[in-house]
Amino acid sequence: MTDAVQISAVGRSLWADAWARLRANRAAMISSVYLLVIAVVCIIGPLLTPNAFSTIHQNYTRVPPSLAPYPTPSMIEPALAEAVQKGRMQLDGWAQSGSTVTLQVTSKKPIDARVVRYVDRSDMFEAAVATEIAADGLSASLTAQVQQKYFIFGTDSNGRDLLTRTLIAGRVSLAIGLLAGMVAVVIGVVYGATAGFIGGRTDEVMMRIVDILYSLPFIFFVIMLVVFFGRNFMLMFLAVGAVLWLDMARIVRGQAISIKRQEYVQAAEALGVTNAGILRRHIVPNLLGPVAIYMTLLVPQVIILESFLSYLGLGVQEPMSSWGVLISQGAKNMPSANWLLFFPAFFLTSTLFALNFIGDGLRDALDPKDR
Amino acid sequence: MLRFVLRRLLTAIPTMFLIVTISFFLMRIAPGGPFNHEKGLNPAIKANLERLYQLDLPLWQQYLNYLKNIVQGDFGPSYTRPEFTVAEIFATGLPISIQLGLTALILSTVLGIAMGVVAALRQNKAADYAVIAAATAGSTIPTFVIAPLFQLGFALALNWVPVGGWGDGALINKVGPVLTLMLPQLAVVARLMRGSMIESLRSHHIRTARALGLSDYSIVVRHAMRGAVMPIISYAGPAAAGLLTGSIIVESVFGIPGIGRYFVDAALNRDYTLVMGTVVVVALFTIIFNLIVDVLYAVVDPRVRYD
Numbered sequence: 321m322t323d324a325v326q327i328s329a330v331g332r333s334l335w336a337d338a339w340a341r342l343r344a345n346r347a348a349m350i351s352s353v354y355l356l357v358i359a360v361v362c363i364i365g366p367l368l369t370p371n372a373f374s375t376i377h378q379n380y381t382r383v384p385p386s387l388a389p390y391p392t393p394s395m396i397e398p399a400l401a402e403a404v405q406k407g408r409m410q411l412d413g414w415a416q417s418g419s420t421v422t423l424q425v426t427s428k429k430p431i432d433a434r435v436v437r438y439v440d441r442s443d444m445f446e447a448a449v450a451t452e453i454a455a456d457g458l459s460a461s462l463t464a465q466v467q468q469k470y471f472i473f474g475t476d477s478n479g480r481d482l483l484t485r486t487l488i489a490g491r492v493s494l495a496i497g498l499l500a501g502m503v504a505v506v507i508g509v510v511y512g513a514t515a516g517f518i519g520g521r522t523d524e525v526m527m528r529i530v531d532i533l534y535s536l537p538f539i540f541f542v543i544m545l546v547v548f549f550g551r552n553f554m555l556m557f558l559a560v561g562a563v564l565w566l567d568m569a570r571i572v573r574g575q576a577i578s579i580k581r582q583e584y585v586q587a588a589e590a591l592g593v594t595n596a597g598i599l600r601r602h603i604v605p606n607l608l609g610p611v612a613i614y615m616t617l618l619v620p621q622v623i624i625l626e627s628f629l630s631y632l633g634l635g636v637q638e639p640m641s642s643w644g645v646l647i648s649q650g651a652k653n654m655p656s657a658n659w660l661l662f663f664p665a666f667f668l669t670s671t672l673f674a675l676n677f678i679g680d681g682l683r684d685a686l687d688p689k690d691r
Numbered sequence: 692m693l694r695f696v697l698r699r700l701l702t703a704i705p706t707m708f709l710i711v712t713i714s715f716f717l718m719r720i721a722p723g724g725p726f727n728h729e730k731g732l733n734p735a736i737k738a739n740l741e742r743l744y745q746l747d748l749p750l751w752q753q754y755l756n757y758l759k760n761i762v763q764g765d766f767g768p769s770y771t772r773p774e775f776t777v778a779e780i781f782a783t784g785l786p787i788s789i790q791l792g793l794t795a796l797i798l799s800t801v802l803g804i805a806m807g808v809v810a811a812l813r814q815n816k817a818a819d820y821a822v823i824a825a826a827t828a829g830s831t832i833p834t835f836v837i838a839p840l841f842q843l844g845f846a847l848a849l850n851w852v853p854v855g856g857w858g859d860g861a862l863i864n865k866v867g868p869v870l871t872l873m874l875p876q877l878a879v880v881a882r883l884m885r886g887s888m889i890e891s892l893r894s895h896h897i898r899t900a901r902a903l904g905l906s907d908y909s910i911v912v913r914h915a916m917r918g919a920v921m922p923i924i925s926y927a928g929p930a931a932a933g934l935l936t937g938s939i940i941v942e943s944v945f946g947i948p949g950i951g952r953y954f955v956d957a958a959l960n961r962d963y964t965l966v967m968g969t970v971v972v973v974a975l976f977t978i979i980f981n982l983i984v985d986v987l988y989a990v991v992d993p994r995v996r997y998d
């Protein structure tokens with residue numbers, strides 16, 4: 321008996337309650353784990369992948385995704401022939417044993433040992449040496465090491481590694497989503513809360529401003545901001561955040577007004593609690609729920625908007641990348657190089673799904689009306 | 692009702708005035724101009740062009756001129772397409788955008804309501820989960836992913852439809868654009884309808900109707916759906932304004948000569964009159980559709996009165 325009394329006396333806070341309900345939501349929990357994995361992979365991944373995101377591999381443009389190392393045997397001969405031709409020689413024969421290739425070359429002019437640099441210049445070979453040059457200098461045999469390269473996601477039309485690019489793009493997209501989301505939330509909360517608390521004519525004027533901004537064509541507004549700020553990566557998210565705060569401001573204002581009229585606030589006023597005290601004890605904690613929900617639902621919106629702008633060529637600029645940039649490049653390379661569309665599209669959509677599930681889960685967990 | 696409509700149209704005038712004013716000055720304080728080409732235009736030619744289009748006048752005078760012209764329905768010449776006036780560009784592009792947008796709007800509303808009703812009637816059964824899954828996918832996957840994937844699957848791999856182009860309005864050319872336009876709307880409408888239908892089916896008047904022994908059809912269609920479509924109406928208003936004025940992504944991916952493309956092109960090229968024209972057209976559509984929504988409210992719900 322005493323146990324039961326003690327337990328009920330402790331009570332459960334809103335947040336403990338919400339956390340328990342969020343934990344029970346399987347879709348939201350799986351999505352959280354997935355999102356965490358994507359974030360970690362995007363942040364750490366580019367350090368571990370074999371190729372840098374901006375390195376151009378001239379011999380490997382638009383190679384399909386493969387778990388096996390490049391070059392494939394069929395790629396070696398054309399690359400050798402090309403390298404040898406650049407050295408004004410002819411390829412008579414070649415053989416491969418392990419990672420070493422041996423070439424037999426002939427030329428109309430005497431061969432200098434330094435021609436091996438033409439072989440080295442190719443992305444596929446390294447450490448080329450002329451092992452034997454004939455007495456007349458017109459034929460020689462060279463050896464070179466084959467450089468093994470892994471392009472698990474394939475390469476783009478410039479020969480850059482798509483895996484590293486997708487992860488780098490993920491960093492950019494997630495960072496912009498988070499930062500611009502926070503910018504929008506801060507502006508929206510401060511603006512909405514001010515309008516809601518002060519009320520009266522100030523509220524009226526502030527909300528009419530929001531109404532007018534709403535009725536401006538959204539995309540015109542964004543494009544004007546991009547035009548102002550230039551195609552600058554750091555200012556991009558400010559522009560996006562500055563556009564998306566309108567919803568937040570309306571929601572927070574509505575909440576603030578409704579909380580202000582609650583009986584417990586009136587009771588606190590009657591008891592002589594100061595305005596600051598009411599604000600700290602009642603209004604801010606009650607605002608946090610809707611703000612948290614809208615923040616998680618805002619992040620995917622920001623990511624979509626950023627990708628959309630980048631898709632139009634207004635957002636992130638080369639050689640940096642975002643998922644929107646990669647998708648637009650992928651769409652241009654259809655149907656010969658579909659992997660360029662599939663991988664970024666998969667990363668973007670799966671992240672958006674995860675964020676939406678987390679947002680829905682948070683809403684279910686934090687909405688007290690739904691109990 | 693007529694008085695309400697007239698009053699709303701009158702209050703639209705100051706709104707339009709504000710929108711035109713804000714957009715006009717917002718665009719003008721942005722750096723650059725319509726004749727600042729990358730290669731650099733001969734200064735004399737540039738000065739002549741600016742005089743021709745009266746861009747050399749003080750800004751406030753240009754603003755007053757623009758207001759005067761726009762009141763008379765004159766949108767001015769386009770700077771990037773000197774062979775057309777802005778009005779002519781809209782005359783050719785707008786019907787195409789409206790046609791695609793309206794088709795997508797009607798299809799997505801009708802289909803979405805049907806899906807929502809089915810899901811609500813079979814709550815927590817397979818059909819319901821299928822609708823929820825489709826709605827989640829439709830509202831999560833962005834248009835710029837759906838559009839190229841559609842092209843890849845149905846145009847390039849299966850060869851059922853052309854990859855793009857308007858084809859003088861051939862029906863088969865409209866399949867892709869209309870589908871990609873309607874999918875996100877369909878998802879939202881289905882989700883909204885499911886939610887409001889579930890609520891509506893639980894309400895007292897439905898219980899009364901059941902107690903009176905009305906047929907299922909009559910209960911669902913005449914009584915439950917009537918109340919449940921209200922959120923759809925308020926959603927479809929602003930959505931319609933967006934759909935009918937063309938989508939940048941859909942029109943550029945499928946190569947449709949509508950007006951959606953002009954937003955970006957015109958703003959980047961500082962084609963002031965064309966940008967202003969698009970802003971005015973979009974704002975007009977928004978105001979008109981909001982008005983239609985309010986009128987429809989009164990039609991669907993007799994409790995709503997405006998006089």
